[in-house]
Amino acid sequence: MVSPDLPAELRAVLNARLEGLSRNDAAGRAAAISRTYREGGGSGTIRTETDALAYALARMPATYAAVVASINALTEVRPDFAPTSLLDVGAGPGTASWAAAEVFPSLQDFTLLDANDALRTLALELTRRSHRLRGVAYELGQARTCVAHADAADLVIGSYVINEIGDTERAELADAMWEKTRDTLLVVEPGTPAGYARIISLRARLIAAGAHVAAPCPHDGPCPLVAPDWCHFSQRLQRSRAHKQLKGAELPFEDERFAYVALTRAPAATRPARVLAQPMVGKVEISAKLCTAEGVAIAKVPRRAKADYALARRWRWGDAVDTP
Ligand SMILES: C[S@@+](CC[C@H](N)C(=O)[O-])C[C@H]1O[C@@H](n2cnc3c(N)ncnc32)[C@H](O)[C@@H]1O
Numbered sequence: 001m002v003s004p005d006l007p008a009e010l011r012a013v014l015n016a017r018l019e020g021l022s023r024n025d026a027a028g029r030a031a032a033i034s035r036t037y038r039e040g041g042g043s044g045t046i047r048t049e050t051d052a053l054a055y056a057l058a059r060m061p062a063t064y065a066a067v068v069a070s071i072n073a074l075t076e077v078r079p080d081f082a083p084t085s086l087l088d089v090g091a092g093p094g095t096a097s098w099a100a101a102e103v104f105p106s107l108q109d110f111t112l113l114d115a116n117d118a119l120r121t122l123a124l125e126l127t128r129r130s131h132r133l134r135g136v137a138y139e140l141g142q143a144r145t146c147v148a149h150a151d152a153a154d155l156v157i158g159s160y161v162i163n164e165i166g167d168t169e170r171a172e173l174a175d176a177m178w179e180k181t182r183d184t185l186l187v188v189e190p191g192t193p194a195g196y197a198r199i200i201s202l203r204a205r206l207i208a209a210g211a212h213v214a215a216p217c218p219h220d221g222p223c224p225l226v227a228p229d230w231c232h233f234s235q236r237l238q239r240s241r242a243h244k245q246l247k248g249a250e251l252p253f254e255d256e257r258f259a260y261v262a263l264t265r266a267p268a269a270t271r272p273a274r275v276l277a278q279p280m281v282g283k284v285e286i287s288a289k290l291c292t293a294e295g296v297a298i299a300k301v302p303r304r305a306k307a308d309y310a311l312a313r314r315w316r317w318g319d320a321v322d323t324p
Pocket residue numbers: 042043059060063064089090091092093094095096113114115116119141142143144158159160161164165
């Protein structure tokens with residue numbers, strides 16, 4: 001499993017770019033950008049080099065962690081997947097490309113695309129000195145148009161992007177991303193009910209077009225969760241000193257809530273059950289909420305079933321597990 005924390009190389013370039021900037025100014029911009037996101041707005045407030053850097057310092061560690069966690073879940077189900085090409089849609093500062101490069105040594109061709117010039121410029125500065133990423137192609141333009149013109153790729157990722165796109169265009173973009181997917185399409189969203197709803201809608205649309213779910217679901221059927229319940233996961237990440245300063249935060253870590261779906265052309269050989277919440281470890285049993293091929297189930301593993309109990313003690317929210 002690859003670490004959810006930013007690779008040292010990326011952290012170092014980000015910190016170096018922060019030198020010479022007023023931290024108060026950067027923190028103010030990061031706060032304004034976060035406020036816009038919380039109020040349902042998008043990346044439109046990121047206009048300058050400083051805005052882009054403030055966004056990357058404040059949000060890139062968390063979106064990176066969510067993408068790594070999603071790809072880790074995918075590779076657990078498909079350990080033989082070795083993509084050579086990546087299409088990173090709505091790439092922003094290049095987050096998903098850094099994450100995929102870290103997980104897949106097989107990746108050679110990286111194509112990123114985004115409509116935001118400030119984020120594109122920053123992404124190219126961040127990748128310039130990277131051994132793996134210095135040759136990336138980064139297209140500037142509207143996602144729908146750029147995807148239509150892009151070459152197909154083994155792995156296509158849309159990370160925290162479909163929430164910035166209107167309903168009609170989002171459905172068209174989903175189709176276009178799937179059309180350019182040779183093997184796997186990964187879509188990651190904030191772990192809110194609205195993020196989950198967008199994932200579920202894209203999932204249903206693309207299953208109808210022939211896709212199979214590799215993760216998190218162990219089936220291609222409708223999601224068995226009933227509102228107000230929603231499927232989401234949580235990834236803990238460490239906060240660097242710059243990250244803490246920028247967010248005005250004290251804690252040395254944060255938990256990023258995210259929702260995701262990894263869709264493949266061919267069905268995965270095995271699809272284990274998924275742990276949907278942190279299991280409860282009691283004196284007599286472990287109780288865990290699982291998504292299984294047959295629907296949602298509460299697995300109860302009694303302490304007296306020693307071997308099963310020892311296994312279930314290691315279950316964590318988001319894990320793929322074999323049920324006893
Ligand atoms: C929240 S950022 C996510 C960036 C990156 N994928 C990540 O996970 O950190 C959303 C990105 O989507 C881009 N975006 C939004 N709508 C777009 C569109 N219609 N065409 C191209 N890019 C778009 C924004 O410019 C921004 O870079």
